[in-house]
Amino acid sequence: MAKHKGRAWHGRLLAAALGVTALAAAASVWTAQADPTRPSKGGDSAAAAAERPVKKVAAEIAHASEAGPRGVNITIDDGPDPVWTPQVLRLLKDEGVKATFCMVGTQAEAYPDLVKKVVADGHRLCNHTVSHDTTMDTKSEAYQSQQILDAERMITKASGGVRSQYYRAPGGAFTPYSRQLAASHGMRPLGWNVDTKDFEHPGADTMVATVKREIAGGPTVLFHDAGGERSETVAALREVLPWLREQGYTFGFPVR
Numbered sequence: 001m002a003k004h005k006g007r008a009w010h011g012r013l014l015a016a017a018l019g020v021t022a023l024a025a026a027a028s029v030w031t032a033q034a035d036p037t038r039p040s041k042g043g044d045s046a047a048a049a050a051e052r053p054v055k056k057v058a059a060e061i062a063h064a065s066e067a068g069p070r071g072v073n074i075t076i077d078d079g080p081d082p083v084w085t086p087q088v089l090r091l092l093k094d095e096g097v098k099a100t101f102c103m104v105g106t107q108a109e110a111y112p113d114l115v116k117k118v119v120a121d122g123h124r125l126c127n128h129t130v131s132h133d134t135t136m137d138t139k140s141e142a143y144q145s146q147q148i149l150d151a152e153r154m155i156t157k158a159s160g161g162v163r164s165q166y167y168r169a170p171g172g173a174f175t176p177y178s179r180q181l182a183a184s185h186g187m188r189p190l191g192w193n194v195d196t197k198d199f200e201h202p203g204a205d206t207m208v209a210t211v212k213r214e215i216a217g218g219p220t221v222l223f224h225d226a227g228g229e230r231s232e233t234v235a236a237l238r239e240v241l242p243w244l245r246e247q248g249y250t251f252g253f254p255v256r
């Protein structure tokens with residue numbers, strides 16, 4: 001599991017967040033990518049789903065919530081993981097919270113049953129590339145394309161045909177090219193506002209305090225369910241989800 005690299009992300013994400021917006025204008029174009037020579041096998045198979053036309057989405061990095069001004073987007077990155085993802089799923093179910101899972105392609109391929117469980121529980125999928133390279137913004141377009149599109153195939157296959165609705169660059173290493181590519185395949189680039197830094201193991205109390213302090217500044221909160229020991233993450237979620245609800249927040253998905 002690739003580990004996150006720390007602070008460089010934030011500047012990078014900010015730069016990306018301030019970047020190109022004009023190219024997102026053609027947000028409702030349908031991209032015809034099905035092979036007309038190949039007969040449809042019906043709506044249920046993964047192969048059929050993977051070939052269905054995809055609606056292009058906006059290419060700016062999203063932070064807002066579909067749930068509106070008091071909405072919160074819980075996002076869970078780097079899994080699925082056989083130890084931690086089931087614990088996170090149980091907790092989210094207990095709390096009645098839907099979240100967005102940004103999956104690494106190799107993890108999805110290794111644990112397809114967990115991908116299907118995430119979908120069955122009503123959560124949304126997000127593409128987090130094949131190999132979690134936080135320097136992919138320095139790499140060729142061919143490399144970025146391979147990282148995104150191969151992960152898309154891996155996640156869609158593992159899920160049984162349900163596509164990722166978002167794309168989150170590892171470490172926020174977006175490029176204009178990768179955002180456009182993801183958007184043209186129906187994946188809205190997804191940022192975050194509140195970084196719990198759970199991968200640094202600051203302690204559940206610190207993570208909870210971070211959310212309480214920063215949530216007013218933006219709705220999208222970043223947690224991880226893989227890439228290391230995640231008991232602090234589970235403990236922090238257990239405490240902070242009820243607190244958010246008590247404050248009048250509702251839980252939703254990022255805008256597309």
Ligand SMILES: [Zn+2]
Pocket residue numbers: 004077078128132170171
């Ligand atoms: Zn990540």
